[in-house]
Amino acid sequence: MSLYQIKIYVQNNILLPIVHRHRKLADLYYFLFSSEFSREHQKVLKGKYIHLKAMKEGRPNAFHLRRQIHRLEKGLIMKNRRSLFALDYIGDTVNNYKILSEKLETTQEIDEGLLLWASHVLQKYFNVVDHNEVIKPLYELFCQIDHKVKYQKEPKEYVPYKRAVVKKSQISYDDFLQLTIQRRSVRYFLPDEVPYDLIEKACTAAAYAPSACNRQPFEFRIFTEKDMKNKVGAIPAGIRPFFKNIPVIIVLIGKLSAYPFERDRHVMYLDGGLASMSFILALETLGLSSLTINWPDIEFMENQMDNTIALEPDERPMMLIGLGYADPEGGIPYSQKKSHEQLLVANK
Numbered sequence: 010m011s012l013y014q015i016k017i018y019v020q021n022n023i024l025l026p027i028v029h030r031h032r033k034l035a036d037l038y039y040f041l042f043s044s045e046f047s048r049e050h051q052k053v054l055k056g057k058y059i060h061l062k063a064m065k066e067g068r069p070n071a072f073h074l075r076r077q078i079h080r081l082e083k084g085l086i087m088k089n090r091r092s093l094f095a096l097d098y099i100g101d102t103v104n105n106y107k108i109l110s111e112k113l114e115t116t117q118e119i120d121e122g123l124l125l126w127a128s129h130v131l132q133k134y135f136n137v138v139d140h141n142e143v144i145k146p147l148y149e150l151f152c153q154i155d156h157k158v159k160y161q162k163e164p165k166e167y168v169p170y171k172r173a174v175v176k177k178s179q180i181s182y183d184d185f186l187q188l189t190i191q192r193r194s195v196r197y198f199l200p201d202e203v204p205y206d207l208i209e210k211a212c213t214a215a216a217y218a219p220s221a222c223n224r225q226p227f228e229f230r231i232f233t234e235k236d237m238k239n240k241v242g243a244i245p246a247g248i249r250p251f252f253k254n255i256p257v258i259i260v261l262i263g264k265l266s267a268y269p270f271e272r273d274r275h276v277m278y279l280d281g282g283l284a285s286m287s288f289i290l291a292l293e294t295l296g297l298s299s300l301t302i303n304w305p306d307i308e309f310m311e312n313q314m315d316n317t318i319a320l321e322p323d324e325r326p327m328m329l330i331g332l333g334y335a336d337p338e339g340g341i342p343y344s345q346k347k348s349h350e351q352l353l354v355a356n357k
């Protein structure tokens with residue numbers, strides 16, 4: 010037995026039956042006997058630190074603004090809306106909007122779309138709440154901001170709207186089901202180049218996926234240039250035999266600086282997964298196929314990826330996606346699916 014095998018044996022057969030019983034024993038185990046979570050711990054703290062530091066130093070924090078504006082919109086759509094609400098965070102929101110407005114063009118997170126949304130929702134908020142001693146000076150501050158976008162005094166766009174005005178899609182359930190059946194993990198592709206605008210289209214659809222507090226803490230980092238694509242594709246173990254024939258590889262990056270609280274550390278994975286599903290289904294409608302690629306939390310692979318694509322301290326790959334035109338002769342595993350009887354557990 011190698012030293013590594015002895016370590017795994019001791020961990021799984023001697024320690025595990027004891028330490029799983031109590032949370033403090035688990036803490037001790039991960040402190041003394043395993044470093045499996047240590048980088049994750051540090052990354053979560055790094056993200057939190059970056060988030061809070063920006064706010065403390067009065068620097069732009071687009072994730073924070075996205076969350077605050079989202080909260081205001083939820084307040085605005087309340088059926089029994091109070092004449093005053095959001096008093097605990099409206100000051101912070103106006104200040105953050107001011108900072109971001111002044112820093113437009115300094116980061117890719119701050120764009121016109123975000124500022125339009127924020128300014129319109131803030132204006133709408135000020136239009137509907139009572140102007141008491143808290144709101145009055147904040148509205149004055151809001152009006153004095155050097156707005157980088159044109160907003161309306163009676164906002165009609167970028168603000169909450171009624172469900173009834175939404176244009177209905179003509180996709181039937183049968184068509185949608187067929188699309189989900191058509192999508193299968195494809196591992197063999199034609200060498201044909203993928204038009205970039207099709208990927209952009211799929212990404213536009215992905216952006217409409219739900220995301221906690223509308224933060225959208227992810228980025229689809231795309232590699233189409235052969236050498237770089239192959240360098241990235243060579244890292245994850247799950248595609249080793251066939252990565253070279255995948256024409257485009259995307260690394261889906263999550264950003265932990267979106268969160269000031271540890272409790273939200275898993276949210277980026279959910280948000281990223283939901284956006285990816287829309288992305289992948291959109292690809293199918295455009296004639297493209299894809300493969301989701303696992304990104305387990307393995308130290309040396311994280312370092313390899315970091316050295317290859319230079320991640321920011323708060324960034325972590327969540328998974329990879331390969332895409333291209335499917336080779337019609339390529340095999341597709343049957344991959345039997347669970348039934349709705351198995352998946353739906355009603356009222357239990």
Ligand SMILES: Cc1cc2nc3c(=O)[nH]c(=O)nc-3n(C[C@H](O)[C@H](O)[C@H](O)COP(=O)(O)O)c2cc1C
Nearest residue numbers: 192193194196246247248300301302303304328344
């Ligand atoms: C998070 C995730 C990671 C995956 N990783 C890999 C991978 O590394 N290599 C691979 O060949 N397939 C990978 N797959 C594809 C799955 O094997 C596949 O989705 C599953 O077997 C069901 O097949 P289907 O996608 O054709 O329905 C992954 C899928 C997901 C959702």
